[in-house]
Amino acid sequence: MNFDLSEDQQEIRRTARELLAARYRWEEVRRLALEEERAFTDEQWEEMVSLGWPELAVPEEQGGQGLGTVEQAVIAEELGYACVPTPLDSTWAAARLLAAAGEASRLADGRRGSVAQVDEGSTALSSLTDFDVRFEEGRLHGVKVAVPDAASADLLVVTAAGGRHVLVEAGAEGLSVEPTPALDPTRRLFTVRLDGVPGEELPSADWERAWLAIAVFTAGESVGVAQRAMEMAVAYAKDRKQFERPIGSYQAVSHACAQMLLETEGARSAVLWAAWALDHEPETARLAASVAKAYASDAGRRVPASALQVHGGIGFTWEHDLHFLLKRGQGNARMYGDARWHRDRIAEAVL
Amino acid sequence: MDLTLTPTEEEFRDEARSWIEANHPGPRPEGDEAGFDFLRRWQRKLNERGWAGLTWPVEYGGAGATLVEMAIFYEELARAGAPRMANTLGLTMGGPTVIAHGTDAQKERYLAPILSADEIWCQGFSEPQSGSDLASLRTKAVRKGGEWIVTGQKVWTTMAHQSKWCMLVARTDPEAPKHRGLTYFLMDMEQDEVEVRPLRQITGEAEFNELFMEEARIPHDNIVGGENNGWRVAITTLMHERAGLAFALQVEVQVALRQVIERAKELGVDGDPVIRQRLAQLQIEAQVLRLNAFRGLTGMQKRGEPGPEGSIGKWHWADVNQALSEVALDLAGPAGVLGEEPWAYRFLRARANSIEGGTTEILKNIVAERVLGLPRG
16 A cells, blocks of 8 residues: 555655746736636647647547546646636636547647636526436537636636536537626636537446546646645744744744645645545545545635735735635635535535 | 555554454443543553554554554544543653653653553652743652652642553752753652642632642652753653644544534534534634644654644644634534533533643744744744
């Protein structure tokens, strides 16, 4: 038994950490989030494509890298740590569903994807597969909200009533994609109106496993968000002096930082477990994925909030970088099942 | 990452599972004495199989199990809902301390009766004026010929009334800096100069005791780890306590959580959405507690010490166990305060969790200073 990353996995982490630190300094994150229309540049996307990241977890027989969910969660954590605005995770989500149906090659050659999951007006996901959008006679009818990176995606996977998953190409007839303001400026969200849009239904597949994998790498991102916020809080608490002492020498502050460590490490343990279970122990994966997404969603929101408190007034300013983490954590917490929804699933499993 | 067991570990798990199933002692009887005898018999049975000192070296009567096997064993105990053993402190603290710091003669004398539960051990560390600041303790020992004469007071002494031996830390050099003038003794509890007074707790029972020493006598040979070296020896003991107990404790949480879930079903509140959310959150926390304990094992195997997540276990456990007992009590609604409520005792007992064996505040200090590198207050 080895509850730690292997040498190869650690190497993946180091590479990702170094590359993302070089490419996504805070000034660049800020520029992308606040000024760049799509929140990424072609060069940035092409570099990720050249690294093989979009199809990292796609099986080799479908043209991917064939790496596991652990590797994907590791890179996701680094995306969160660097707070990278990128369509990579949206594409990962689409790739997971397409790969389940044996259709991942649709995303070959650096094409981008996204998943339209949340029905307009819904306050919770009713189930992983059952939705209000209708797919009738080859056409989709309905409205999806909070669809990430929809305008820059080459294709969308749309979830529809009856647990159907329907592929829609960008620019299809009757498809409208409208930007929506979002709390998290590092990820563009859109309302997608489907007014009789022609689509192609994906063959029935093990959708649940794909959805759980999506939840788990999103949870992995939140671990990175929490880790970065904690490091910023600890550094600030060592540096900032009040009453002639570093504020980190006061227990009210140092204990808050210790609590951040508890939540960050706990989230990391849960994500690693769930990622491993998805690839190696399917019978535990359902519980593990929901534990990971619920716990990491909470940690990804609470740790940056607590880090902000440690920073005091400066942490509440627009010019400080902390708010990007706070908002990213809040955004991640809501995607692909929030903590409440995953707790419901856990209750169903144990009660 | 690989959470699968090796074939040898799987074999061990299967063996442990079937043995525990065949030898399960059933429910613990009511009452202090009957309950203690029950735990003692259970420990003897485990010891006959060589499993009382599971991780102790084979030469001292243990099973020489690996850390992973220890983890497997605790998980199997939890799965079967089996109780812990009678001589907890002797097994998790006293024995390992004697093995690490004791002389050959001490190993010969003390280890076997710990395993057989013939001699129960207690711990004389905390004092009324020395809780978190343990090194400030005042109980003094003065040498007189081949003996040390001990005078002072200890509190929070679990199972003192059942115990033959006390792991006693006393001040032997009042001139030295506070950490350097302490010595670790094994004190015979069967002498008139040692008085055990039950300390009634908020639960109404007396699981802990106060210990009064009025010129109690300890032979010089009963020093462990050398004169004035008691702080270092005591720290070993505490580290053993936290490392070994962390695993046992997370397992107890899993058992307790199953009982809470059963109780929710019995009371018919398992459909209540708020209760469901709270039970699910407990399930999440219990899993995270368990996962951190396993990650800590990997850290121990690789680096010889637990990683950052290892320092968190005891404090996280206290949080979770307290939350669990609160949910359990809430299940019954207004009836939760009635005398026959089975969780009332555990709700009250859990309040000690964040105090005993290192307060949550001290553990947070340790994490803040040693893991995060924050300046000392």
